Structures are given as structure tokens and as C-alpha cells.
Amino acid sequence: MSLRAYQQAAQRSESPRDAELRLFGQVTRALVEAAAAPENDFKTRIEALDWNRRLWSALATDCSDEHNALDPSLRAQIISLSLWVNRHSSLVMRKQETFDALIDVNRMIMQGLSGRAEAAAA
Template sequence: MSLQAYKTATQRAENPRDAEYRLFGQVTRALMDAAADPNAEPARRMDALDWNRRLWSALATDCADPDNALPVSVRAQIISLSLWVSRHTSAVMRREEEIEPLVEINRMMMQGLSGGAEAA
């Protein structure tokens, strides 16, 4: 089976929650890599921060849609977190804050997407 065929099959079999978890994992890894190397290229750091901000912006946009099936209170919390992520990201870009809180928020989202929050 070719790599492209495998990717296509995986995407078809993956439910939206798994896709969100996978995307959060990729973005969080990029943030962790940027945080781990303070001497890294500024462009790499900015790319990771921008990717994370775009992910959260997309979540907020989706949650603002009246047809979104999540409960209104959960949607409001996600939108609120998105606003915080945007503000904190700007502060990180100005080197006024650290990346770690962004990583922690993403990890909490991943825990919720994996069902870990229900088990806790």
C-alpha cells in the first residue's frame, strides 16, 4: 500500500475527535520544540506560535456557529480560552511570557479529547 493510500484510508477512518487530538498533538509538539531551544531560529518559534493561535481561532470560529452541537457553556469556555491563547501568544512573541502555559492548555484539551477528563 502506498503512503498516500495509507494517509487517505487513515483520514477516512479517523473521527473528528481523533483528528482534533492528533492536530493538538502536532501543534503542541511544535510549541515544546520551540520552548526547548531558546537559541532556535526566531522564525521557527513564531511559526509554532502562529500555528497554535490559528488552531485556537478555528476552534472559536467553529464554536461561534449556532449549529455547533456542543453545549453552549462548553462553546463559551472554548471561545474564552481562544481569546486567552491569542493574548498570551502575543505576549510570548514579545518575549514577555513563556510558552509553557500554552503547552499546558493544549495538553488539557488533549486530555479532554481522549476522554481522560471523564475518567478523572
């Protein structure tokens, strides 16, 4: 890694919320690209769906920890969404559903993480 790249990385300090927002952005972009890919491009479709499932699974695992500081009802909602993402992803792979709902849910989460949902409610 070059010195300049290291300095830029060191200067960049993300809050956990910012890191989650960035990760959701990357995963959602992969879902959008997979949705636009040809139906026979299984690699692109599977990788995007798997990445999204792993993200939601990690969130659910974190929310199931009794020491998690989030409100218990919010934690339960996130776990519920994770279960839905898993089921819906299977339907997408079987071509019984589209990527649209997964993309929409991720975008809503991103709005919440960015604070835009709070600004819209005010």
C-alpha cells in the first residue's frame, strides 16, 4: 500500500453507523447490478443475494445478543427482516420473485442510517 493510500485510510474514521451505511450501499449496488444482469448470469445473481443474506444474518446475530443496546422491539424487527430477506432471496433464485423488494428494504434502511428518514419526519 502506498504511503498516500495509508494516510487517506488513517484519516478516514467512520462511525459504526457510517460503516453500516457504506456496507448497505455496496450490497444494494450489487443487488441492482444483479437485477439488471441476464437471467442466466447465475454467478452475479447468486453472489449479490448471498452477500445480502450474509449482511442481514450478521445483523440478526448482533441483534440476538442480549447485550445489544438497541431497543428490544427494533432488534426484533431487524431479526424478522433478516428472516424475510432469507426467504425472499430463495424465491428470487427460483425466479418466483424479483430483486425489487430486497433493494427497496435496503434503501429504506440506508435512509434511516443516513438520518434522511428523521429529517423527512420533522
